[in-house]
Amino acid sequence: MATNHALTLDGNPNSSQLLATDQRNLDQTHNFNTPISVDTVTPNSLAETSDQDPKLNSYSKIDPRFPIVGMMFYSEEEAYNFYNSYARKRGFSVRKGHLSRRKDGSVQCRHYMCSNEGKRQLHPTHITKKPRPLERTNCLARIEFAVNRENIWVVKRFFDEHNHPMVNPNKACLLRSHRKKIPKERPVFAESDLYYGIRSDTVKEYEDVAKTGTGTGTGTGTEIVTGTNCLNKKRVRDLEKGDTQHILDFLKRKQIEEPKFFYALQLDERERLTNCFWADARSVADYTYFGDAVCFETSYHSSMYDLPVAMFIGLNNHKQIIVFGGALLLDETTESFLWLFKTFLAVMSGKQPETIFTNFSVVVNEAVSAVFPMATHRIYLWHVVNVACMHVQAQTFGQESSFRKEFENFIYGSEFETESGFCKGWDDVMTKYSLNGISWFSEVLNVRQKWALPYRCCSFAGIMATKNWCMIMGNLFKMHFYRKLPLAKFMVQYFKSITELREKEWLEDLETLRTRPVPLVDIPMLAEVADSYTRTVYIDFEHEYKSQLACICETLTVNGSLYTYRVSVPQKPYMGIVEFESSEVKVSCSCKKFESMGILCMHALKVLNNNNILYLPGQYILKRWSKYAKDERENDALAVRDSSSLQNGRVWRKLVGLMVKSSFCKEVLGIVENGLDKFIGQMESLAQGLNTDEANVGENLHSNPSDSNNICFEGFELGITFYHPIDSIILIIPSLH
Structure with a gap:
């Protein structure tokens, strides 16, 4: 990295004379569109200017590389790299602007501008049918360099007022002036992985664990254990030798990689692994913003012994898939789904979705009714279509393709959105294909209020109730999984797919913030x-x-x-x-x-x-x-509810968010750590002598280990214990020290 040279013009009389001449005509005010400048460039005058200008003073204390009039550089590359580096920290891109040369061809003046400078020129006659989104906002932010004959580049003027939002510094690497050619073996998003809880070497290390079957046996993250973790019967499916160890080692390694990674295990009566659930800190944060509609997907089965994979899926503000958590189920009973839903609800601080979509299943329906009483339960339309086609294929061989087309037109057709139209269309299809004798069609008709368009309710569903959702879900599994994927490789592929989904969301966030759609007409x-x-x-x-x-x-x-x-x-x-x-x-x-x-x-x-x-x-x-769906400064509906468990969850998410957002800068992370140390000291002194219910839960947990159904707390330090009033679920949080 080029080194910037500092703040004085000592040793170069020509540059001093040039700068003094240029500065005589500069306005000293710091209003919008007015440059920051000084008359004489000395260390003392710079200090005085910094004291007089609070904005400049605050920037200089936080980042010593803040541009100041009079700074010197010894090459064009050095000057450009300095301003471009500053732009990356602020969150904007740089374009090269005005260039003035002397008669001998040497550079006399050079301007570097914000990439949003200027306006789009409209063609006088040609009207674009669908214009591209606007990027330019006539931003006037720029830096001007004066260059003397010794090729000394001196900051002549500096405008730092932008009229557009700044990009998050973690995403600035995608802006044009900050893009770099990255080696093939290096992931594109490595520089900002930590912000999302992703590490570039995660997949490789997971593959090593899967191959060797070994692990550290310790974890530094957070684990959910429950009073109902023991399934009172044998598991339905058996895993191959070593697969259980693969899962445990993989999850423990993931915990080491991401300190706030959650996972929970359920054992059968022989203390063998039956079901497991996991979610990382990013998934919990996403659920806070977009947990109004949840899709519980269980149609994919992994590995040679047909292991069901459950995923909690949602929609972000770009209508893209986001994943709230995943699970492996060796036992598909009501008890297993009850355990899974309660664990999921505990991790998400008890926040229930407005709508939850599932397959048509009696056991799932019972579990949803018990755990999510406040949510509206809906059944996938595409699942109804797929199962119906399977029955038709078994009943009338050769008519499945024509039935699918006609049944989809009936299910999604706007002419069947009334109750009378739906009943007539259903009778016509049943009669044409002689399906009245099949019990499944009678069963699904009895619960038509949960899937048919005429009975759609007022709860939010996004695009999960549309035909496009079937294509989106199908593409998700086709692109990342295949049916006989071995279990060890599935775990690697699962987290790889999550990374790719988040990268797409990241890119869309950036483009949405940088550009503005052009309306069809001026309305x-x-x-x-x-x-x-x-x-x-x-x-x-x-x-x-x-x-x-x-x-x-x-x-x-x-x-x-x-x-x-x-x-x-x-x-x-x-x-x-x-x-x-x-x-x-x-x-x-x-x-x-x-x-x-x-x-x-x-x-x-x-x-x-x-x-x-x-x-x-x-x-x-x-x-x-909206573009600002993840703006934490506004209070959402969760903040209105004042129960103790929800408040604990809100505090937890704030701590996780603070840690993740500060991790990209060592200096900021040090400030956060020092602040937390002071706060913990105050909290401990204040909490002395107080016997809270949470402390009693932790004390009872240590004094009565038999009450926890043989669940051991191995691999992490027991710190704060929160009690969730959902079937006695206990959330163990590691100590902050």
Whole structure:
């Protein structure tokens, strides 16, 4: 790395004269669009300027490489690398700007600018059908260098006011001026892996563990143990010799890699491994932001003995898959699913989802009803389609392909969204393929309220209830797994797939923050949504807005400030009944798209447009779809609930987030550690003499080891013990020292 030379012009009279001449014309104020400057460049004057300018003083104390007028560099490369390094820490990209040369060809002046400088030039006649997202925001931040004949580069002016959001420094490596050619053997995201709880050497080390079957036998992370960890019968499936050790070694190694990695084990009556669950700190944080809809996926089976793999899956604000946790199940009974769901709920601090999707299964249905009573239970539409096709293939060989196409049109078709249309369509399909005698179809029809479109409720589901979700889930397993994948390799492949999913989310976060979608036309509502929503969600909203232009709006009733409209599309069978409260600007549609998808439907937008509502009311811009969905400064619904266990969980997540975010900088991490040491000392002095319930739980745990069903706490130091009131689940947190 090039070394920057410092803050004075001693030893170079020409550069002193040049700088003094340039500085006489500079304004001394530090307002927007005004350079930071000094008249005479000496160490004392720089110190005085730093004291007078709080902004400059704060930057200089945090990072001594903050640009200051008068700094000297001995080459163009050295000057550029210095400013580019500063830009990376701040979170913006650099472009080379104005270049002035003398008559002899030597450089006299050079400007480096923020990459968002300038505006896009519009073509006078040609109109782009779908313009690219805007990147330029006419940002005026830049640095100007004056170069004397001895090739000394001196900072002449420095503008540091940006008019756009900064990129997280952990993601700045993807900005154009910070990209570097990385060797093939080095992962692309290695520089910021720690922010996400990923380490570049994780997969290789896991493969070594899987091959040798050895491990350290210790862990430094957090483990869940429960009073119901022992399954009172033999496990249904048997693992091959060494596979249990592979799992344990793998999870323990993962704990060493990521100190806040969670895993839980369930044993059978012979103290053999039956089921296990795991989740890392990033998964817990993701659930905090996007845990409103959860997909419990069990359709994939791994290894030669058909081992079910369970995954808790959700959607982020880019409509991408995120994983909240994973599990291996050797026993698919109600007791096992009860244990798994309670463990998952304990790790997530008791926060229940609004909606949970599962396969059609009696045992899963019983467990969901017991553990998630506040959640709406839905069944995958694509699972209903797949199982139905299996029964048809067994009943009428050769008709499966035609049945699938017709049954999918019936399941997802908009003309069957009414209850009468659904019943008629179901009877037609059953009669055509002679399926009335198959008991499965009668059973799934009895629970149609959990999957059929006419009965969709007001709980949030995102795209999990759409046909696209089937393709997304299918691609996830096709890209990363195959059915006979050995267990040891499956664990490696699982975490590799998680890494790839997070890399895609990372890239989308960056592009969403750097760019802005260009609205189809200059409409205030579209401009507002483009500034709020992510790129993917904006496209969906724009589609709904364009669709409403073809709708017909008819007034049905008027009751004071409450209006009822019928919105329909010509020559289309479906329509929406919309209620509009003009006094409060509230709108609701019978199609329930906003309640289930989180964006307003074309029916509601048509009514707003007819009533001259130019801007989208704030209550219809969901934070979970916004660019700032993970902004922790705003209080979410979880903060409103005031139970002790939820408060413990919130504190836990804040500590984990503080550790992860500060880990990329050694200096910041040292500040955090010193602050925690002081806080722990104050907490211990304050807690002396207090006998809390949590302390009693920890004391009883040590004094009565037989009460924990032969669960040993091996491999980590017992620190703080939190008691979760969910079937006596105890969360062991390692000591902070």
